[in-house]
Amino acid sequence: MQSGLLSAPGNSMHIDTNKSILIVDNDPSVLVALSARLGGMGYRCTTADCGVQALSKFSSGGADLVITDLNMPQGDGADLAQAIRRVSGVPIIVISGFKDAYRKRLQEIKNVSFMHKPFETETLLQLVSASLAAPGSQSDTKVRAA
Numbered sequence: 001m002q003s004g005l006l007s008a009p010g011n012s013m014h015i016d017t018n019k020s021i022l023i024v025d026n027d028p029s030v031l032v033a034l035s036a037r038l039g040g041m042g043y044r045c046t047t048a049d050c051g052v053q054a055l056s057k058f059s060s061g062g063a064d065l066v067i068t069d070l071n072m073p074q075g076d077g078a079d080l081a082q083a084i085r086r087v088s089g090v091p092i093i094v095i096s097g098f099k100d101a102y103r104k105r106l107q108e109i110k111n112v113s114f115m116h117k118p119f120e121t122e123t124l125l126q127l128v129s130a131s132l133a134a135p136g137s138q139s140d141t142k143v144r145a146a
Contacts, residue, residue, distance in 0.1 A: 019132050020044040022063035024054040024080065025095075026072040034067065037121070038128065051075020055083050063090060065131055067124075070096035078105040085109050091131035095119065 021043050023034045028049070035045040046061065048054035052074045058066065066084060070077035081092045082105070089111060096102070097117040106112055111134075113127055 018044065019064040020046065020062070021128070022046050022048065022054060022058055022066045022068075024048045024051065024066065024068035024072070024077065026050060026069065030069070037125075041125075043128075051077065051080040051083075054080050058084055058088075062088070065091050065093065065128065067093045067095065067128070070094055070102050071098050076102075078102045078109070081106070081109045081112055085111075091134060093124075093127055093131060095124075 021038055023031055023038070023045055024047070025031050025034075026049050031047040031049065035047055039045045046057055046063065048057050050072050051068075054066070054068065055075065066080075068077040068080055077094050077096065081094065084090065084092065092109070092112045093115060094102075094106060094112060095115045095117055106114060113131060115124060115127065
């Protein structure tokens with residue numbers, strides 16, 4: 001991941017939004033960096049450190065977008081994406097250095113984008129914005145607690 005993730009690059013983009021993003025990674029530094037950067041742009045961020053925890057948080061509160069690592073203990077990112085896709089059409093961004101091992105499984109899941117680690121922060125921010133603006137990413141596709 002780019003070292004400048006926490007610092008705002010030359011353009012200090014701010015998103016006026018109530019969109020929520022679930023960020024899933026077993027690396028605490030990635031969770032802190034992504035939630036700080038995206039939260040600073042106006043997104044409501046929730047974090048989880050494994051697929052099982054992420055699915056629980058998604059089921060209880062939903063999300064407008066999920067950003068997940070692939071290779072994690074207690075439920076990898078592909079399992080998480082498949083489970084979310086069974087109940088919701090929210091966009092999912094997968095970030096990992098291990099795409100080849102998961103290629104077939106990821107291709108079978110609709111509305112999933114992939115970013116290879118390390119990645120440029122601006123590229124991720126553009127993908128987040130495009131994913132949230134895409135048809136089918138509206139809040140009515142979220143799972144809400146009863």
